[in-house]
Amino acid sequence: MRQKDENKREAIYQSALELITTEGLTGASMAKIAKKAHVSPATIYIYFENKEDMLNKLYLMIKGELSDYIFRDYHNDLSITEGMKLYMKSLFHFMVSHPFHLSFHEQFYNSPVIKQEVKEEAMAGYTPLFNLYEQSYREGLVKIPLLELAGVYLTSPIMDLAKLHRSGAIEVNEEVLNEALEMSLRAIMG
Amino acid sequence: MRQKDENKREAIYQSALELITTEGLTGASMAKIAKKAHVSPATIYIYFENKEDMLNKLYLMIKGELSDYIFRDYHNDLSITEGMKLYMKSLFHFMVSHPFHLSFHEQFYNSPVIKQEVKEEAMAGYTPLFNLYEQSYREGLVKIPLLELAGVYLTSPIMDLAKLHRSGAIEVNEEVLNEALEMSLRAIMG
Amino acid sequence: MRQKDENKREAIYQSALELITTEGLTGASMAKIAKKAHVSPATIYIYFENKEDMLNKLYLMIKGELSDYIFRDYHNDLSITEGMKLYMKSLFHFMVSHPFHLSFHEQFYNSPVIKQEVKEEAMAGYTPLFNLYEQSYREGLVKIPLLELAGVYLTSPIMDLAKLHRSGAIEVNEEVLNEALEMSLRAIMG
Amino acid sequence: MRQKDENKREAIYQSALELITTEGLTGASMAKIAKKAHVSPATIYIYFENKEDMLNKLYLMIKGELSDYIFRDYHNDLSITEGMKLYMKSLFHFMVSHPFHLSFHEQFYNSPVIKQEVKEEAMAGYTPLFNLYEQSYREGLVKIPLLELAGVYLTSPIMDLAKLHRSGAIEVNEEVLNEALEMSLRAIMG
DNA sequence: CATGAATGAGCCTTCATTCAT
DNA sequence: AATGAATGAAGGCTCATTCAT
DSSP, X not given: OXXXXXXHHHHHHHHHHHHHHHHHHHHOOHHHHHHHXXXXXXXXXXXOSSHHHHHXXXXXXXXXXXXXXXXXXXXXXXXXXXXXXXXXXXXXHHHHHXXXXXXXXXXXXXXXXXXXXXXXXXXXXXXHHHHHHHHHHHTTSXXXXXXXXXXXXXXXXXXXXXXXXXXXXXXXXXXXXXXXXXXXXXXXXX | OOOOOHHHHHHXXXXXXXXHXXXXXXXXXXXXXHHHTTSOHHHHHHHOSSHHHHHHHHHHHHHHHHHHHHHTTOOTTOOHHHHHHHHHHHHHHHHHHOHHHHHHHHHHTTOTTSOHHHHHHHHGGGHHHHXXXXXXXXXXXXXXXXXXXXXXXXXXXXXXXXXXXXXTSSOOOHHHHHXXXXXXXXXXXX | OOOOOHHHHHHHHHHHHHXXXXXXXXXXXXXXXXXXXXXXXXXXXXXXXXXXXXXXXXXXXXXXXHHHHHHTTOOTTOOHHHHHHHHXXXXXXXXXXXXXXXXXXXXXXTOTTSXXXXXXXXXXXXXXHHHHHHHXXXXXXXXXXXXXXXXXXXXXXXXXXXXXXXXTSSOOOHHHHHHHHHHHHHHHHO | OOXXXXXXXXXXHHHHHHHHHHHHHHHOOHHHHHHHTTSOHHHHHHHOSSHHHHHHHHHHHHHHHHHHHHHTTOOTTOOHHHHHHHHHHHHHHHHHXXXXXXXXXXXXTTOTTXXXXXXXXXXXGGHHHHHHHHHHHHTTSOSOOOHHHHHHHHHHHHHHHHHHHHHTSSOXXXXXHHHHHHHHHHXXXX
């Protein structure tokens, strides 16, 4: 018996990702994904239960790639300031250098297609950062007690800047990005 | 000759809005929208050219309602601080009290379905605020020269807080909201 | 009470005729016909019972115009040879100078849309010619007893030549036409 | 993997053919054709690109069956007289014994649905006859130099006689048919 | 495991026709 | 008489999924 071919799974992921970002969810039919991946439609159902399952797993994979990227240079000796800056910088550079991931993220972050539990599972990768933040709050280094509120100011503006950069509306160079980092830090640290 | 019935147009808008937010764009078929609006599918095509046209006009209407709401209490004597606070507060309360609009906005803000020109048309409602900001920058009252960057810190966190509130992840009461307003002001005003 | 406006009926006929010939029966919807005639779809139903009725009456009108044209120069002193030549020449020139009528005729001559009784009614205009032929047969001037068989050789080749001429496949000038007339006469008169 | 089932393709052809002849092009919807062929509408699109493609291929198939039939008994030793008679007789008998083909032919011979290139491709089957005719003209055996003109007198009257026979307007028995053959030969050979 | 064939349900849109003014 | 609004049915076609090899 042959084994499941990870190249095929990967080709399906990649084809789905590209089609969704170029043609939107509506234009990404299973038939088109299959054709782009040089695979039969039926083959997709060997690797995934159905379309919803495929999209959720794709979401998880992309979120995993993102957290891998962010934690590449992370280590436990980072100060809270360094940690937050590293997070924001990595998030921005990842999104700018992975336009498909950015598009996918914006289409699915609020989509009813992605199940709640999957979103939560994707959050698990960020535990070290959460721990660092809460430790820092107890030490009085940051001003905002509510983790989620701080998280919003670390994430939302960065994502939106990446989108603005991609669309060409403004050029977010290192200078602008650094200004944004300072703004977020100001917001959170007082 | 019968007159066009504006109640019908309104019913179509409302049905589309609700279906999109509950079932996503994919699930909001013209047939379902028609049925929910107690109207024939063919009738939709009297009011709109096609589905894309309907969605764009719906987008425009919703954006209009939002800017109407935001500028309800706006007047030209507001200070920049007051102006920014009013904008953020109105944005938050509108979104929290109009859950369909919030869902619609998050599904379409980055969707390729909405045409660029329509997005730009929707921005036109905010000119007074833009002018106030740029005037304030020239007077040294705000720190960030880039209007778009300031706009990001005024908008993105508020939208995301509204989503977090709706989802139940955190309860964004007046206290939390006020804290967020201060965070944004700190970010922008230094 | 207003009277039915013959200009409107005429405009409807003309629009239907043109649409059918340019876009085929499938493309000639009542809505398109109405728009082209600068009339409401509902107005068409004042002048005609339904689409089928309209098409049948259009068929009758066109056939009438054709027989009017053919019998313009007809008179009772014509010899059988002259009569047949006049018929064929008129048929050819009418079709070549009325391309819409030609197209319409070829689409509807064998269509199940046109009712049998209507086709028969349209034949009534040709009685003088039929009488002349049968009289001539009794006098031994023509060889073929079967009127329908003679009719076929007078009509089918001429219609097909008109189509070939219109399509540009061959140029049917007076010389070629005259040769065709002789061929038909040879066939019929021996 | 399943193989394409040629019985299905054949069933689709047959159903389309019958529906078109009984209900006309307008009445022959893809859904009706599918149902008559005991096949899903989607299946038709496995065998054909779209409706237009299906009709063109059906046209080609029918024209092929016709030329196969006509050239069944054809051989290179036939005289021009024999060749023309064989052609006309075969054409007539094929049409009379294949009423669906006759109906289809008359509806599509002049239809804009059939593409020019397809019509030309269908003509290719008759080359031997064309060659024979032109050879005979050079030998002085036939009087008409224009191949298309001769072709018209060999084809149009026969087709129309088949239609008259089918409709019951006249009974075209062997005697009548033979008379027609003589008429066409007289027309062409002088 | 892998496939192309096959499918019923559903897609968006337009149809011929009628309604209400 | 004339109209634009309104409609249920149907149009061609594609969908996510399963079948049979």
